[in-house]
Amino acid sequence: MTHHAPNRLTTIQIVDDDSAMRLLTRATLEQAGFAVIEATDGSEGLAQFRKMRPDLVLLDVLMPQMDGFTTCRRLRALPQGRETPIVMLTGLDDVESVKKAFETGATDFISKPINWLLLRYRVMHILRSARLYEDLKVSQSRLSLAQRIARLGHWHFDFETDRFECSDTLRNLLGMAEKTSIDSPVDLLHNIHPEDRHRVQKTLEDALCNRHPYQATFRVAVQGKIRHINSQAEIQKTENGAPKTITGIIQDVSEIHQAEQKIFRLAHFDALTGLAKRSFFMKKLSTAMRLTEQSRNQLAVLLLDLDRFKRINDTLGHVLGDHILLNIAKRIRKSLQGCSILYPGSASEDYCIARFGGNEFAILLPEVESKEQVRGIANQLIRDISHPFFLDTCEVLITTSIGICLFPNGSGDHKDLIRNADTALRQAKTQGRDTYRLYHPSMTGPSQDSLVLESDLRRALKNDEFVLYVQPQVDMRNGRVFGAEVLIRWQHPRQGIKLPGEFLPLALESGLIVDIDQWVLRQACRRLADWQAYKVNDLRLSVNVSGKLFARTNVAELIGDIVEQSGIHPAKLQIELTESTIMQNNAKTISHLKHLKKLGINIAIDDFGTGYSSLSYLKNFPIDTIKIDRSFIRDLSNSPSDMAITRAIIALGESLELSTICEGIETLQQKEMLMDLGCYQAQGYLFGKPESMDKFSQTEAKGEQEEKKQAFC
Numbered sequence: 001m002t003h004h005a006p007n008r009l010t011t012i013q014i015v016d017d018d019s020a021m022r023l024l025t026r027a028t029l030e031q032a033g034f035a036v037i038e039a040t041d042g043s044e045g046l047a048q049f050r051k052m053r054p055d056l057v058l059l060d061v062l063m064p065q066m067d068g069f070t071t072c073r074r075l076r077a078l079p080q081g082r083e084t085p086i087v088m089l090t091g092l093d094d095v096e097s098v099k100k101a102f103e104t105g106a107t108d109f110i111s112k113p114i115n116w117l118l119l120r121y122r123v124m125h126i127l128r129s130a131r132l133y134e135d136l137k138v139s140q141s142r143l144s145l146a147q148r149i150a151r152l153g154h155w156h157f158d159f160e161t162d163r164f165e166c167s168d169t170l171r172n173l174l175g176m177a178e179k180t181s182i183d184s185p186v187d188l189l190h191n192i193h194p195e196d197r198h199r200v201q202k203t204l205e206d207a208l209c210n211r212h213p214y215q216a217t218f219r220v221a222v223q224g225k226i227r228h229i230n231s232q233a234e235i236q237k238t239e240n241g242a243p244k245t246i247t248g249i250i251q252d253v254s255e256i257h258q259a260e261q262k263i264f265r266l267a268h269f270d271a272l273t274g275l276a277k278r279s280f281f282m283k284k285l286s287t288a289m290r291l292t293e294q295s296r297n298q299l300a301v302l303l304l305d306l307d308r309f310k311r312i313n314d315t316l317g318h319v320l321g322d323h324i325l326l327n328i329a330k331r332i333r334k335s336l337q338g339c340s341i342l343y344p345g346s347a348s349e350d351y352c353i354a355r356f357g358g359n360e361f362a363i364l365l366p367e368v369e370s371k372e373q374v375r376g377i378a379n380q381l382i383r384d385i386s387h388p389f390f391l392d393t394c395e396v397l398i399t400t401s402i403g404i405c406l407f408p409n410g411s412g413d414h415k416d417l418i419r420n421a422d423t424a425l426r427q428a429k430t431q432g433r434d435t436y437r438l439y440h441p442s443m444t445g446p447s448q449d450s451l452v453l454e455s456d457l458r459r460a461l462k463n464d465e466f467v468l469y470v471q472p473q474v475d476m477r478n479g480r481v482f483g484a485e486v487l488i489r490w491q492h493p494r495q496g497i498k499l500p501g502e503f504l505p506l507a508l509e510s511g512l513i514v515d516i517d518q519w520v521l522r523q524a525c526r527r528l529a530d531w532q533a534y535k536v537n538d539l540r541l542s543v544n545v546s547g548k549l550f551a552r553t554n555v556a557e558l559i560g561d562i563v564e565q566s567g568i569h570p571a572k573l574q575i576e577l578t579e580s581t582i583m584q585n586n587a588k589t590i591s592h593l594k595h596l597k598k599l600g601i602n603i604a605i606d607d608f609g610t611g612y613s614s615l616s617y618l619k620n621f622p623i624d625t626i627k628i629d630r631s632f633i634r635d636l637s638n639s640p641s642d643m644a645i646t647r648a649i650i651a652l653g654e655s656l657e658l659s660t661i662c663e664g665i666e667t668l669q670q671k672e673m674l675m676d677l678g679c680y681q682a683q684g685y686l687f688g689k690p691e692s693m694d695k696f697s698q699t700e701a702k703g704e705q706e707e708k709k710q711a712f713c
């Protein structure tokens with residue numbers, strides 16, 4: 001909206017050689033509350049206009065020396081006269097003058113003799129239109145500025161008139177010159193990357209045909225650079241459903257795309273060797289197994305472990321150790337490329353090689369013909385890897401052991417397959433190394449240890465041997481504790497305190513985790529209820545919940561009941577899920593999460609960044625918090641890639657309006673770096689190690705009293 005100086009009267013300039021006209025005009029308009037200035041001819045009018053900047057000009061056509069038309073043209077040529085309404089005073093029925101008046105730039109005309117009663121209303125009307133026009137222009141220019149900043153262009157097509165309009169930003173984003181004619185939405189496709197064009201065209205045509213909204217992402221090359229563009233459009237229909245207009249936007253999402261790619265690579269591929277990480281491999285394996293089942297083919301998994309590699313690290317150091325690992329990865333790749341019999345027609349990326357950790361590698365061969373073929377490949381790998389490495393000071397020989405499991409071969413899911421390959425690998429190791437073994441069911445009997453542990457775990461649950469520890473979560477800006485994460489411990493009668501890593505894997509495998517999770521939730525809520533009742537503190541507790549609980553129970557109802565029975569405020573409870581829990585069984589999980597959210601319970605994604613959630617996916621889940629995984633924080637100061645991913649996650653959290661917590665802060669340097677990146681909530685040894693619930697309650701209660709005391713003193 002335009003703002004006029006509050007005390008300034010709206011000024012009307014009358015330019016007329018007829019003094020009677022001027023007098024009457026002044027009298028009429030002053031009475032209506034306007035200020036009036038007069039000029040007796042064109043050149044005086046121009047000079048006065050420059051000085052006084054009137055809001056509207058009434059301009060007589062017939063004047064000696066400079067006539068009204070010339071005056072009008074010259075007024076319009078002044079920078080400050082471009083937009084001011086100019087009203088020409090023409091003779092009655094003088095159509096020629098009216099025409100000429102508009103040609104010279106007049107806004108409107110009033111014919112003489114003037115109807116003095118109506119003059120004020122005409123003037124008011126013209127002024128109002130001029131203001132509306134000005135407001136419109138301001139808001140249009142703000143809109144286009146905003147769109148330019150957001151790198152957002154828009155377009156509009158009218159089916160009835162065949163008219164196409166688009167913003168300048170749109171042309172820029174698509175790399176289209178100003179002169180390129182765009183006559184219809186299809187013309188927008190010209191500059192699209194050839195590989196994307198057909199798909200986008202099909203989506204667009206489909207949308208036009210079916211009259212539903214359209215969305216597509218594609219690449220364009222602008223000044224030799226590939227940009228990623230997201231485009232969306234909606235069709236407006238007539239009353240009888242025919243398409244009337246279509247309105248669309250396009251936005252440059254290259255940065256988001258880049259961040260996504262970066263996160264994808266960092267999350268899925270090993271930084272040292274460039275090979276896939278375990279999680280990515282497992283995903284590929286599970287897909288490949290599904291395809292194999294459908295096609296009735298066979299696939300194989302090979303687990304490779306370099307023999308006595310620890311010795312190399314210990315004697316030669318990690319730098320040389322890493323150098324060797326990198327070269328082993330290269331040898332594995334090369335060795336597989338050599339076995340062309342494998343994939344007569346398929347691309348070499350069909351296989352997948354992963355580094356599972358330290359010196360362990362995994363290979364997925366998605367299509368194998370026979371055991372013999374796989375044996376041949378294993379032998380070749382063993383040979384290729386065992387070539388000596390010539391280092392500066394010495395020559396190093398490395399051998400490898402391989403465990404192989406074929407599918408289908410009685411194995412259940414992809415985890416079983418890996419477990420079986422691992423069993424075969426251990427056999428290869430115990431039977432002399434530098435060799436391979438094919439898995440056979442006779443190799444596995446249930447291990448004695450895990451059977452004992454499982455029965456111990458059941459007993460532990462019955463006898464209340466589990467205890468809850470908590471670790472504070474703080475706001476780094478002021479050091480205040482705002483919540484705590486609940487972490488389970490097992491108070492083993494003989495072996496002492498056991499950490500989750502020692503017993504949760506088996507609890508997960510045996511399904512006992514479902515009971516454990518419920519026990520933890522109940523205990524945590526009971527504790528919150530006590531805090532609430534005795535006004536000990538006002539903290540939020542964050543409880544880890546496993547994927548099994550989500551898969552096997554009606555988890556929303558279950559948690560809802562626990563919260564209700566304990567009488568706690570639901571916002572005081574947060575549940576932590578890992579990315580994989582969230583991603584599995586999508587529709588059901590979303591509905592559970594929405595239900596929980598409706599109850600007022602907070603939802604956090606734990607260990608974020610390790611499992612890779614598609615960013616666009618995240619928007620669909622009702623999540624409150626992301627917890628950045630400890631593994632990114634650990635090397636923050638040395639690893640630019642960890643820094644990049646952390647920065648990207650924080651930006652992502654910000655743009656989705658989620659709160660972000662970092663885990664595992666141990667040093668002041670990490671703290672400072674994270675605060676610089678704009679992340680303020682944290683958890684880690686620097687602020688407090690996990691401690692028993694009782695101890696934590698006492699310190700917190702003391703802390704609160706201290707604070708209250710300070711507030712009163």
Ligand code: C2E
Nearest residue numbers: 487488499500520544545546664665666683684685686690
């Ligand atoms: P998490 O949820 O990511 O929990 C954080 C882990 O990081 C905890 O390990 C904590 O002790 C550790 N930690 C926190 N700050 C630091 C630090 O500054 N440096 C280092 N090095 N470590 C830090 P913890 O207690 O061993 O728990 C391990 C995992 O077990 C948890 O990871 C969580 O996934 C799972 N877990 C723990 N309690 C429960 C539970 O009650 N139910 C379920 N389902 N899972 C649980």
Ligand code: MG
Nearest residue numbers: 485544576606
């Ligand atoms: Mg957690």
Ligand code: MG
Nearest residue numbers: 606607627663
């Ligand atoms: Mg975590």
